[in-house]
Amino acid sequence: METDKRVILICSGKGGVGKTTLTANLGISLARQGLTTAVLDADFGLRNLDLLLGLENRIVYTAQEVLEEECRLDQALVKHKQESNLSLLPAGNPRMLDWLKPDDMKRIVEMLKEQFNYVLIDCPAGVEDGFKNAMAASQEAIVVTNPEVSAVRDADRVIGLLNTNAIKPVQLVLNRVRPKMMANQEMLSIDDVTDILALPLLGLVLEDEQVIVSTNRGEPLTLNSVNSPAAKCYLNIAKRLQGEDIPLIDPIKESSGFGAKFRRLMQTKIF
Amino acid sequence: MNSNNQKIIINIEDSKYINWEIDLKNKLKMLKSKNLEIDSKNIDFSCTDISKIIAIAYQYNCKIIGFRSTSPKTIISSQSLGYKSEFIIESSSNNTSEINKKNLTFSKTQFHQGTVRSGEYLESLGDLLILGDVNPGAKVSAVGNIIIWGRLLGIAHAGCKGDFKATISALQLRPVQLRIAKKVARGPKEKPQLGIAELARIDSDEIIISPLETT
Ligand SMILES: Nc1ncnc2c1ncn2[C@@H]1O[C@H](COP(=O)(O)OP(=O)(O)OP(=O)(O)O)[C@@H](O)[C@H]1O
Ligand SMILES: [Mg+2]
Numbered sequence: 001m002e003t004d005k006r007v008i009l010i011c012s013g014k015g016g017v018g019k020t021t022l023t024a025n026l027g028i029s030l031a032r033q034g035l036t037t038a039v040l041d042a043d044f045g046l047r048n049l050d051l052l053l054g055l056e057n058r059i060v061y062t063a064q065e066v067l068e069e070e071c072r073l074d075q076a077l078v079k080h081k082q083e084s085n086l087s088l089l090p091a092g093n094p095r096m097l098d099w100l101k102p103d104d105m106k107r108i109v110e111m112l113k114e115q116f117n118y119v120l121i122d123c124p125a126g127v128e129d130g131f132k133n134a135m136a137a138s139q140e141a142i143v144v145t146n147p148e149v150s151a152v153r154d155a156d157r158v159i160g161l162l163n164t165n166a167i168k169p170v171q172l173v174l175n176r177v178r179p180k181m182m183a184n185q186e187m188l189s190i191d192d193v194t195d196i197l198a199l200p201l202l203g204l205v206l207e208d209e210q211v212i213v214s215t216n217r218g219e220p221l222t223l224n225s226v227n228s229p230a231a232k233c234y235l236n237i238a239k240r241l242q243g244e245d246i247p248l249i250d251p252i253k254e255s256s257g258f259g260a261k262f263r264r265l266m267q268t269k270i271f
Numbered sequence: 272m273n274s275n276n277q278k279i280i281i282n283i284e285d286s287k288y289i290n291w292e293i294d295l296k297n298k299l300k301m302l303k304s305k306n307l308e309i310d311s312k313n314i315d316f317s318c319t320d321i322s323k324i325i326a327i328a329y330q331y332n333c334k335i336i337g338f339r340s341t342s343p344k345t346i347i348s349s350q351s352l353g354y355k356s357e358f359i360i361e362s363s364s365n366n367t368s369e370i371n372k373k374n375l376t377f378s379k380t381q382f383h384q385g386t387v388r389s390g391e392y393l394e395s396l397g398d399l400l401i402l403g404d405v406n407p408g409a410k411v412s413a414v415g416n417i418i419i420w421g422r423l424l425g426i427a428h429a430g431c432k433g434d435f436k437a438t439i440s441a442l443q444l445r446p447v448q449l450r451i452a453k454k455v456a457r458g459p460k461e462k463p464q465l466g467i468a469e470l471a472r473i474d475s476d477e478i479i480i481s482p483l484e485t486t
Contacts, residue, residue: 127390153389153408160388196406196424198386 007109007119008241009138009167013154015125017146018175021211022234023122024052024220029238030118031085032222038077038116040108041091042134043124044100050090053080054218064092066111067104073111082223087116097129102136109137127161135162141170142202147177147188152196159197171202173237178207203237204249205230279304280339285314295324299331308337310359316345318468318483321352343380343400343418347440350420351468351483358402358420379415387411387425407447413437426450435473440483444469454478 010023020043027039040063041049050056061076066089073089080086089112112119121138124130135141141162145155155172162170174193181187194201208230214221221231236246281298285291291314307328316324321338328335337355340346350356360382379397387393387401389408399413402420409425411417417429419441428450430437435452446458449471456471456478468483 156389156406156408160386160391163385163388196404198404 005113005117005119007113007121007137007139009121009123009134009141009162010144011123011131011134011141011158011162012125012144012151013127013156013158014145014151017144017151018173018205019125019144020049020052020122021215021220022142022144022173022175022205022237023049023120025222025231025234026238026241027053027086027118027120028080028083028220028222029235030120030241031080031083033238033242034085035117035242036085036115037118037120038087038089038112039120039122040089040112042105042121042130044091044096045094045124045130047091049122050078050088051218052215052220053086053088055080055088055090056218059090062090062092063108064096066108067092067100073115100129100133102133105133105137127157131158131161135165135167138167141167142173143170143197143199144173144175145193145197146175147182147190147193149188152188152193156197159199170199172197172199173203173205174201175205176207177204201248202240203233205233205237206249279306280308280310282310282312283314284312292323292327295327296331299328299333302331302333305332305334306336307333308339309335311338311340311342311345313341314345315342316340316348318348318352321345321348321354343398343420347418347420347442347468347483351442351466353466358400381413386421389425405441405446412450416440429471438470438472440468440470442468444471444480449478451478 010019012019023039027037030037039049041047050059055078058078061071063076065071066073066076077087077089109119121134123134143155143159145151159170172194174190178187182189190204206229208228210221210225210228211230214225221228222234225231226235233249236249239246279302283291283295283298309324325335335354337357338345338349339357339359341359343358346356346358381395381397381399383393384402386403387405387409389406391409393399393411395413397413398415399411399417401411404421405411405419405423405425405427407424411425412428412431414430414432415434416437417427417439421441422443423441423446425446426448427439427446429439430452433452437451439449439451448458449456451471451473454473459480469480470483471478471480
């Protein structure tokens, strides 16, 4: 087994917490660092990774045709316009869910591993078959959650399943952090979350309107608006993933005025 | 090597013929080392017993730096007093048949290491010992007692076959819900006192929570 190849599942349990956004931005960031990266849309029911990457109109074949041997892998892969190191393998149609098995996912991922340094799998929400298929093909995982009780609860469930399936390492990304709300204890603190989930924190992503703007444009934030608060967070996550020792976001720079408060909110306890 | 830094492990025994206090004193008399780790085998020590051991050692100019034991109760007690504690799992191959007979209920003890996460469910036909947290959304139940060397934040049911003498103890007892036999109680609202292990039991038909030491 090649040790320098990494297959990373990006999952959450709860829906809408930011898996697809993270997959797209991480894909761009890693590609920009010169690493060949494939993003695999495993959310066959509600695919939208292609939308976020602005590649919807270039899709000809999908993972489905590859599995059915109606086309070669490289015919289905969609290369990103600006970042040529990044390719998307689109999800097939939702009916694939009826017959797709863990072994099918493994086959796809094995093929991708031959060509790419990184394979990022955008996992569907939930803990049902879609998640289980995607997990079967993964080596490590990033669990995305928001500082909300229900998201943390679902993340915990997913982490339990990842552990029993020997997925290692499992790291945490805390998305949609609002320093002001945390400081006022209107939101779970970072400690509250890491306390329960007991995972190494790969990074925080600040709440950022630019995320929504970029989603609608089909241009991940890290592609152009590298100075927006969330884009910096995504870039840092990509670097940490590669073992670079980058401290968690500097609150004074990222949201001026919050310095002292932000440091305090690392310690506030809500439950 | 300086003998002061040396760690010596002493075993203490308790039987019909010798009381553990005497055994401990006898062994301390013969020692020069200052730093000791106590291996208390399967003796159940309460927090009071542990404090007593510390005091005795002090009389002999010795310092206890940790405990090891096959008894969950001892481990919880020493851990809650802040001592390094190592839980030894009795491996069945070493067990003499005598020990097996003596610990019939102990042998049914289910042991789990690691966090019990949301949606997970652990069950035991005897006691249940968990080294790790029981998170919100997780459920644990046992025919006997439940001992959690960590935080209880989910749901625990001790004495699930009706034993109202069963207890639930944890380093932090802040469950959503507690059940002992047929009794159901909602977890307390107040913040836990840090560093004090707590125990829940039925007393005059109510589930009450008290520091582990008083029992
Ligand atoms: N840091 C952020 N700041 C602001 N908005 C965000 C942030 N992260 C994600 N969002 C928004 O949240 C919504 C959900 O994000 P996304 O689609 O990435 O989640 P998901 O986990 O993939 O959802 P699903 O479970 O449906 O696949 C999107 O509208 C996105 O723009
Ligand atoms: Mg998604």
